[in-house]
Amino acid sequence: MSYEMKPLEFISVKFSIGLLLGISCGWLFPIPQELAILLSTICLVITSLFFLFENYRKGIYFGIAAFLSFISLGIVAITLAQPKLSAHHYSRDYNQDNGFWILELREVLKPTNFNRRYIFQVHALNDSARSGLILGSIQKEDKISDLKVDNHLLYYGKVHPISPPLNPYQFAYDSYMESKGVYDQIYLNPENSIQLKTTGKSLKGWAAQIQLHIKKELSSTPLGVKEQGVLRAILLGQRNDLDPEVYRSYKDAGAVHILAVSGLHIGILLLIIRFFLKPLMSSYFGRSTSMIVTLLILWVYALFTGVSPSVVRAVAMFSFITYALYLKRPTSAINILALSFLAILLIQPKFLFQVGFQLSYAAVFTIGWIYPLLIRFWRPRNRFIKRLWKLFAVSLSAQLGVLPLCLYYFHQFPGAFLVSSMLIIPFLGILLGLGILLVLLASLKSLPDSLALVYNQMIRTMNELIGYIASQENFIIRQIPMDRPGLVLLSVIIILLVLSLQKKKFVYLCFLGIAIAGFQVWNLYLLHQNRQKNEVMILHQVASTAILYQNGDVLYVMTNDSMRIKTLVENFELNRRIQSTRSIPVPNSFYLGQDQWILLDSSGILPPVRKNIKGLILTQSPRIHLGRILEQSCPDRIIADGSNYADDIRRWRRSCQIYGIPFYSTAEMGALSLGQL
Structure with a gap:
């Protein structure tokens, strides 16, 4: 090529x-x-x-x-x-009443601290054939056996919309699930669901069974728990059991792509396959046979890893590359990449909105475009330096491609990414090849302990090396604000920079200067807008009171549990471009202009108030007679935050309805801005 x-x-x-x-x-x-x-x-x-x-x-x-x-x-x-646009989608005739649902488990999701989560395919609703996907949640303490892919359930009850984020700048799980065609969720328990007899197995069912078997067999080997998690991540694409600290280290070191089976892994696997099939090339039908065997192994490996979207994308892309290698015609990596892009998105257009898809194609595209330019820029004669330079050029090209997306999604830049890539990637082929052998032997119960211990030490050494790189905080730039216009502008800057170096035309330099100026102007505009803000916001946090007061680029945090809202505050600081954050005690009253707001906590003691107050904020479930307070103080509105009990909130709402006073609960409607000062 x-x-x-x-x-x-x-x-x-x-x-x-x-x-x-x-x-x-x-x-x-x-x-x-x-x-x-x-x-x-x-x-x-x-x-x-x-x-x-x-x-x-x-x-x-x-x-x-x-x-x-x-x-x-x-x-x-x-x-x-888009399932909702289908005439057979369950939403077309669902009237929000309890109904009988026949569901089939399609995917087991990563559990949360409190729930096990699944994606179900709808087969029927009240004896009528229907389609669609639904998110199912089971509390960990409920006595329901672990469900497996292809299991069928009879569920009686309602479906509920997936809740949007209750606080500003939180991860929008509802939008994420919508991109996968999932709009609603159900809450399963032993009283509303019955497991039905499973009839046959799907491709995903077989893949899930293979993975469970591998996990069981690996658990009986001398491999450590952390090492098993890394092995299943780099070989099977399963990160559910990955140690959070290990994952954080790889992320901070700029090597998190190693823990996801993607184009890098499939490309290395393709090289390994071609190496072993090289003797076939000399026979009459050698090239054809080699291509067929290669494609077969790649797609079997996709099944082996659970037919996850990231693996399917990578295998599809390298299937095109395999065919191009078979044809032996002069072509370009970008042409093959574009053809695979077309084929995948015509079949699965929603892949376009998945972060993994965007990162994979951005990295491969820029490697194919920028890498040749860097290689022509310097041609060292020393063989070792030449290989080192090629590895450096590949890593730099890929990082330039994913830089805007990484800043947009993760808001940090790992400055040591080149070091981690150059130290790990050369040995990744050995880890993958030996890992495949280890998994096969473990599945056949023939894995020697000595081989397992050697591999365990290799993974442990890699983890320690990545951990050391990640511990160098000076190389990690965190909390980098980036929105969609900034993402587009930064991408345009990188494209124009490469074009300027490639063709050296004055027009590209002019447009590059305009793009850089536009990027700066946009960020200065956002900084100016945020410095004009003077706002009080009541956040929603279970069992805790949290109030934020932004005065320009200074943020005042009022809470009785700072650790609970640490992430919420960091998100607010990032998106509002806050320069300084200060913690102050939760007040019992404050003013917004001429309006007085009262906070009533568990003590139930009202501070001195005017005859009429603007609003009453109830926290920590105070033992009060709300009706009497409403008669005496006549607040314009009542607000209950997340620190209150649900029963108290329901009782207060009824009282407010009687007196005709607006009632707001952050548990139902999310954080509330009290407006500009």
């Missing part, structure tokens, strides 16, 4: 951009399936007519029509992939 790349010269790249735009438009502005199909049909017919006439086929009109066709195909793909 040729490494000479000019991305927009490839038709596949142009069509990929069109498909990406179509999927994005279809997601942001959903339309009925019939209209999407009609629009796509019209575009395809017009493109076909242009193609039939040679004069138009080579003109700009055919190119525009073809580009619009891929935009319309993207709209159709994402429209058909």
Whole structure:
């Protein structure tokens, strides 16, 4: 394959951009399936007519029509992939009453501190065939046996919308699940669900069974618990049992991609397979046989890892590369990448909104584009330095590609990423190859303890090395604010920078300067906007009171449990660009302009108040007669935060309804801003 790349010269790249735009438009502005199909049909017919006439086929009109066709195909793909737009989705005739649901377990999610979580496929609702996905939760203390993929359940009850975040800048789990086609959730317990007889196994069911068998067999080997977690992560893509401290170290060292089976792992696996199949190449049908065997092993490995989306994406991409290697035709890595991008998104358009998909393609794209430029920039003669320079160039290219996305999603930059990559990646092939052998032997109950101990020491050494790199706090830049406009502007800056170095045209330098200025102006604008804020906000936190007061770039935190709200405060500091944070005691009253607000805690003692107060904030479930307070003080509104008992909140709401006073509960409606001062 040729490494000479000019991305927009490839038709596949142009069509990929069109498909990406179509999927994005279809997601942001959903339309009925019939209209999407009609629009796509019209575009395809017009493109076909242009193609039939040679004069138009080579003109700009055919190119525009073809580009619009891929935009319309993207709209159709994402429209058909949204379950709610299907005529058979359960939401079409669900009336929020209790019903009988037949469900099939499709995916076991990572458990939380309190619940086990699953994704179920709906088969029937009240004896009518229905479709759709539902999130299921089971409290850990409930006596329900661990469910497995393909298990069927009969559930009687309601479904509930997945709750949006109750505090500003929290992770929006409802939006994340919506991108997977899941809109509602159910709460399972022994009283409302019965496990039905499982009939047959799906592909995912077989994969889950294989993984459970591997996990069981590995647990009986001399491998340590942390080492088993890392092994299952780098080999099987399973991070549910990964030690949180180990994961944090890899993240801070800029090596977290090692813990997710992705293009890097599949690429190394492809090299290992080609090495062992090299003797076949000399036979008559050697190349064909080698390609078929390679593809078979790659897809068996995808099954072996549980058919997770990240592995399927990577295997699909390297299947195209395998076919290109078989053809032995001069081509470009970017062309193959774009073809795999088109194929994957036409089948699974929602992959576009998954962080792993974005990071994978950004990294591979920039490796294919920037790496050849860096290699031509310096050609060392020393063999060792040459290999070291190539490894450095690959790591730098990948990091430049994922930099905007990493800042947007994770808000930190691991300055030691080059060190960790250059120390670990050269030995990752050995870890993967030996890990596969170890898992196979463990599954056959033939794993020698000596081999297990050697591998255990290798993983432990890697963990210790990563831990040491991560402990160098001076190399980790945290709390970097980045929003969507900033993401776009930074991506444009990187693209224009590479183009300027590649073609050395003055116009690219001009646009680069404009992009950098735009990025600076946008950040200065956000900084100015936040410095104008003067706001009080009541957060929602279970069993705790938390009030934030922002005065420009200074944040005052009022709480009785600072550790509980540490993450909430950090998110607020990051997104509001706070320069200084101070903790002060929770007051019993405060003023917003001329309006007085009263906080009533568990003591139940009202501080001195005016005849009429603006609002009363109830915290820590005070033992009070609310009706009497409402008659005496006449507050304009009542607010109950997350520190109150649910029964008290219900009783206070009834009292407020009687007196006709607005009542607000943060447990139901989330954090509340009391407005600008």
